[in-house]
Amino acid sequence: MNILVCVSRVPDTAAKIKVAGDNKSVETAGVKFILNPYDEYALEEAIQLQESKGGELTVLTVAGDEATDVLRTALAMGADKAIHVKANQLEKDSFYVANNIANVAKELNPDIIFLGKQSIDFDSFQISSLLGGLLDLPSVDVVSSINYADGSITGEKDIEGGKESFETSLPAIISVQKGIKEPRYPKLPQIMKAKQKPIEVKEAIETPLRTEILEMTLPEKARAGKILTGSDADIDELVRLLHEDAKVI
Amino acid sequence: MTFQGTDFFRLDELYTEEELMVRDSVREFVDEQIVPIIEDHYMKGTFPMELVEKLGNLGMFGIKTSEKYGGAGANYTTYGLAMQELERGDSGVRSFASVQNSLVMYPIETYANEEKKQEWLPKLASGKAIGCFGLTEPDHGSNPSGMLTTAKKIDGGYLLNGAKMWITNGSLADVAVVWAKLDGRITGFLVEKGMKGFSAPEMKNKHSLRASVTSELIFQDVEVPEINRLNVDGLKGPLSCLTQARYGIAYGAIGAAMQVYESSINYAKSRIQFDKPIAGFQLVQDKLVHIFDEISKAQLIAYRVGRLMESGNFKPEHISFAKRNNVKMALESCRIAREVHGANGILNEYPIMRHANNLESVYTYEGTHDIHTLILGQHITGIPAFK
Numbered sequence: 001m002n003i004l005v006c007v008s009r010v011p012d013t014a015a016k017i018k019v020a021g022d023n024k025s026v027e028t029a030g031v032k033f034i035l036n037p038y039d040e041y042a043l044e045e046a047i048q049l050q051e052s053k054g055g056e057l058t059v060l061t062v063a064g065d066e067a068t069d070v071l072r073t074a075l076a077m078g079a080d081k082a083i084h085v086k087a088n089q090l091e092k093d094s095f096y097v098a099n100n101i102a103n104v105a106k107e108l109n110p111d112i113i114f115l116g117k118q119s120i121d122f123d124s125f126q127i128s129s130l131l132g133g134l135l136d137l138p139s140v141d142v143v144s145s146i147n148y149a150d151g152s153i154t155g156e157k158d159i160e161g162g163k164e165s166f167e168t169s170l171p172a173i174i175s176v177q178k179g180i181k182e183p184r185y186p187k188l189p190q191i192m193k194a195k196q197k198p199i200e201v202k203e204a205i206e207t208p209l210r211t212e213i214l215e216m217t218l219p220e221k222a223r224a225g226k227i228l229t230g231s232d233a234d235i236d237e238l239v240r241l242l243h244e245d246a247k248v249i
Numbered sequence: 250m251t252f253q254g255t256d257f258f259r260l261d262e263l264y265t266e267e268e269l270m271v272r273d274s275v276r277e278f279v280d281e282q283i284v285p286i287i288e289d290h291y292m293k294g295t296f297p298m299e300l301v302e303k304l305g306n307l308g309m310f311g312i313k314t315s316e317k318y319g320g321a322g323a324n325y326t327t328y329g330l331a332m333q334e335l336e337r338g339d340s341g342v343r344s345f346a347s348v349q350n351s352l353v354m355y356p357i358e359t360y361a362n363e364e365k366k367q368e369w370l371p372k373l374a375s376g377k378a379i380g381c382f383g384l385t386e387p388d389h390g391s392n393p394s395g396m397l398t399t400a401k402k403i404d405g406g407y408l409l410n411g412a413k414m415w416i417t418n419g420s421l422a423d424v425a426v427v428w429a430k431l432d433g434r435i436t437g438f439l440v441e442k443g444m445k446g447f448s449a450p451e452m453k454n455k456h457s458l459r460a461s462v463t464s465e466l467i468f469q470d471v472e473v474p475e476i477n478r479l480n481v482d483g484l485k486g487p488l489s490c491l492t493q494a495r496y497g498i499a500y501g502a503i504g505a506a507m508q509v510y511e512s513s514i515n516y517a518k519s520r521i522q523f524d525k526p527i528a529g530f531q532l533v534q535d536k537l538v539h540i541f542d543e544i545s546k547a548q549l550i551a552y553r554v555g556r557l558m559e560s561g562n563f564k565p566e567h568i569s570f571a572k573r574n575n576v577k578m579a580l581e582s583c584r585i586a587r588e589v590h591g592a593n594g595i596l597n598e599y600p601i602m603r604h605a606n607n608l609e610s611v612y613t614y615e616g617t618h619d620i621h622t623l624i625l626g627q628h629i630t631g632i633p634a635f636k
Binding site: 014069073076188189190191192 | 253277278
């Protein structure tokens with residue numbers, strides 16, 4: 001099977017995020033970047049699929065020069081080769097990324113395209129659906145388990161409060177939910193070998209952005225709590241505060 | 250949340266992408282697989298056997314061993330960073346890996362017969378076999394040259410007699426690298442589990458390295474075949490292994506110090522006394538800065554020694570310096586961290602006392618702090634104080 005996994009490079013979940021001076025982007029200096037955790041699940045699903053069915057596993061990112069590290073991590077986990085679509089422009093919206101992935105996918109003709117259900121930086125949730133449209137392929141989101149058959153797959157996806165079973169023909173686009181398969185730790189010998197695996201660099205197709213970020217702001221800090229003494233005399237004060245201050249009653 | 254580490258002098262800029270990837274992979278493994286279980290093992294005094302196969306799978310054994318024997322063929326710095334992360338988990342787990350890598354696989358790869366390399370190294374690399382290193386004796390610690398264990402030439406091999414003590418992994422080991430005197434010269438042998446007359450009782454009741462197995466090795470007329478003899482003569486055999494291991498300890502100690510430092514920072518910022526976090530008091534800041542300062546210096550030493558070892562342009566004195574300085578700073582950091590945590594510091598809810606107690610052993614094993622002082626004393630004066 002010919003498998004493509006799309007990954008992105010995102011700030012570490014523990015990173016302290018600051019808005020940059022332009023008020024439209026995130027300050028990247030001093031921030032540790034990692035392979036998007038949902039993409040790790042996608043990659044693990046793909047690696048295990050390749051281990052059982054054979055074929056070639058390609059990992060792809062659409063990003064600036066700095067993203068080589070997450071491609072190496074993906075190669076160390078088990079991908080055979082990587083494609084780095086070099087995005088020259090700083091701002092990339094979901095359409096830009098999806099359009100570039102679709103462009104490569106048309107050449108590669110993968111049997112299945114995996115990606116995480118979302119990247120934890122901008123949480124747009126759009127890439128898999130856009131890819132479905134651009135490539136005219138079935139696209140299933142938030143998938144939590146898959147069974148493989150010849151030319152088709154069945155599986156389950158998470159929906160609000162439950163599960164939904166699905167079946168689709170291949171090729172297809174699958175965005176995966178956390179926990180579909182527990183991602184492996186990159187092993188030392190594989191990390192050593194990863195540097196010999198090829199990373200093919202392609203220039204991005206520069207498409208005009210379809211959305212524009214106007215402003216970024218951090219969430220307001222939670223207000224400091226007030227502690228009343230707990231006597232009956234406080235009840236009136238409590239009601240007043242809930243009504244006038246917190247405005248919940 | 251993954252551990253972020255301390256990197257004031259931006260050493261990450263000097264490490265290669267692979268080195269950082271290995272460190273981060275081990276770091277994540279330690280956070281997810283070691284930290285949650287280690288206190289329990291420590292309190293019970295048991296070694297976490299469930300980690301051996303996982304560590305083997307992660308590539309933590311045979312880090313520097315050639316790929317043709319199942320190792321990863323990585324460099325000294327990679328090995329050092331892996332030891333740093335493992336010791337952040339626990340000195341006992343790091344000790345297990347140090348022994349397997351530097352004291353067992355290193356001498357087998359460097360000095361053993363080809364057949365023995367092929368027999369043991371792949372099994373040791375995967376964690377399917379465990380090794381130990383027998384040099385220290387009940388009455389010969391800092392002075393290994395005085396060892397009483399002997400080997401006598403017999404038809405087809407050697408007859409070993411004697412006893413070793415303080416042997417990490419001894420009771421678990423499938424193969425022991427044992428040093429004995431043959432016609433008055435120190436020589437190495439591979440003693441295999443099940444050989445008649447070889448036993449390895451565990452030493453119990455330790456207050457330190459409780460999540461690690463420490464044993465005696467007893468040899469009563471153990472017949473060791475010729476093929477099991479190591480091809481090295483004299484004290485330089487065991488010392489060459491110790492050089493490898495001591496280097497790993499210099500990195501390892503930083504891991505323990507970083508763990509208690511992180512705990513101290515978090516505690517000091519959240520513990521409120523006199524209506525403000527104790528991190529805001531001058532005496533507490535002095536303690537925190539002391540640990541931070543020592544860790545930052547120790548990192549520079551470890552980094553430099555690793556690179557010197559990679560270039561082959563190092564002296565054993567460099568390793569004595571690094572082991573001596575870094576273990577002392579880690580032990581001191583634990584003691585200071587204990588003060589920062591107040592009474593809470595003695596609970597196993599925090600990693601402080603476990604690391605402190607472990608490091609009490611690390612301070613005097615693999616060359617005591619004092620012996621390393623004398624090695625450096627000889628280096629700068631030209632006069633050996635221990636002779």
